[in-house]
Amino acid sequence: MDEEKESVVRCNAVNGDDVNLDDVKYEESSSLKEIGKEGEKDLQNHYESQEAILDGEENLKLLITDLPMEVIVHIYDFLPLSSRYNASMACHILYEAFNHPKLWHAQRLMINGDVINYGSTYFGNCTRTVPNKTKHLIAKFGKYFQLLTIQVYGHLGKLQEWSSVLLELSQQCRLEKLTLVVGKMTTESDLLGRPPKKKDMDILLSFIQNAFRIKHLDIKSWPLFPETMFLDDQNIFKALMKNTKLKELEQLDLFWPYTNLMWSERQPILPDSNMVLELIKYLGNLKKLGLRSTMLSDALLEALAFSGRSSRISLIRIFVTYAKGKPEYQIPNIKSLSWKRLTDINPDFHVECHVMPRLPSIELGNMLTLDCPLSKIMFLQWSRIDDQLIESIVNKFNQTLKTFEVYCDFKDYDDTLIKMVAECKFLENLVIRSCSTHCVNVETIKKLAFWRGTRWVTFQFDEKNISFVDKPHSIEEDTVVAQNENGEYFLVGMHQFHAEPEGKERSMKCQELKDSLAVILGQKFISRNKAIIIDRNSTV
Secondary structure: OOOOOOOEEOOOOOOOOOOOHHHHOOOOHHHHHHHHHHHHHHHHHHHHHOOEEEEEOOOOOOHHHHHHHHHHHHHHOOOOOOHHHHHHHOHHHHHHOOOOOHHOOOOEEEOOOOOOOOOOOOOOOOOOOOOHHHHHHHHHHHOOOOEEEEEOOOOOOOHHHHHHHHHHHHOOOOOOEEEEEEEOOOOOOOHHHHOOOHHHHHHHHHHHOOOOOOOOOEEEEOOOHHHOOOOOOHHHHHHHHHOOHHOOOOEEOOOOOHHHHHHOOOOOOOOHHHHHHHHHOOOOOOOEEEEHHHHHOOOHHHHOOOOOOOOOEEEEEEEEOOOOOOOOHOOOOOOOOHHHHHHHHHHOOOEEEEOOOOHHHHHHHHHHHOOOOOOEEEEOOOOOOOHHHHHHHHHHHHOOOOEEEEOOOOOHHHHHHHHHHOOOOOOEEEOOOOOOOEEHHHHHHHHHHHHHHOOOOOEEHHHHEEEEEOOOOOOOOOOOOOOOOOOEEEEHHHHHHHHOOOOOHHHHHHHHHHHHHHHHHHHOOOOOOOOOEEEEEOOO
């Protein structure tokens, strides 16, 4: 992810000693020095590994405390909390770095909820105590929190012990981004159980009610029960619209999952399009919007194109949710004119689409119509792609498409892939990390690299996706069983699989491919997770 690194505060830890930050004081006692040696050693080892070499022979050796404060804080950012704390006991400088506001900007609070929400007694019906460490961290550094994630595992409940701690945090921190991951996404089976209690909802809603400078709100999951959605004081969207200061919100993500997980609930309970439309009309300063496909409508796009809004929308991210035969999970039909209105008021406006379920290509085409400025499309692991869908994308979006990523089954689409790269002149990010083996021929990869050369920003192929065996021209593309020159029948796919080089031979061929592509692309490949990767945006 391109988000800032977070520190994690485990809010329900039972193992390990609590760190009392009120006791973190610089003293010249032998006991503190002994404790501090561990953390200082971690810092010094990290720094010495990066020692500069002068004149090719002599090492530049400095104490960690000789570095500028900004550098020490940056090094601290790579260490766990316990090592930071131990280091802070060593001297004034490291203690000052431990208290630096920048070190506490991005934080994640993780809280255990109830495992289930039904039955006469809840499983794990124990009291959720707050560790002393967490209390001291929030009391001392909560005012520095700017990028906060609150994650509740299980079902929302048993937050009584957290009430005063979280309410205090909501009042003192000046959040710029708030991410809420409150349990798993609600499904039909969850509705058979009990909804969250009002007092537990109020604790988390206080972050919405007290917010006054948030620019980015990311609601990844939230309990959506009919009993609570019809109550204004328990409906998160109503609470958001009651806070006039949130009118300045610039980015909103509604139930947009962590796409690196490649999965989300297929049929979650989601707010209907009318509720989302009302919210979007209220948030007149939005510049970026992420939502599920079921929330999208012509009326919503028309509201975003309204001339009276204070800011012009620049990005809409769509996560496709689809279930065959269920009206509430159908892909919306969007008029081409609705997309055109948005590009007319902002030529830089673009759309990104992530596809998780398997769905007919015609369904996706009903939403991503001709004038949709699609700049990125990603097919997640459990989705499906075929020649017809790729050709449709090329024909419609060859003037706007910049990123194409595939993580699902992808086999024998070499010619279609070459056509896409040839015709989509702005395509600069290509990622093929398919679950299929030997799905793209090595010569195809070289052609794709040659089409853009040094203009490729991202060029990634999983090593297992590369085929070093050419398919015989006499065998048609869809042939399953063929006959060799001796008249013997064989399975085409099985024959090709066993014809592929293995072990050292395959490693050598992959290295040869990397060397030749490095010349074409003007940059060496990064070896990571058994993939060949060019990423000019990466610092790795």
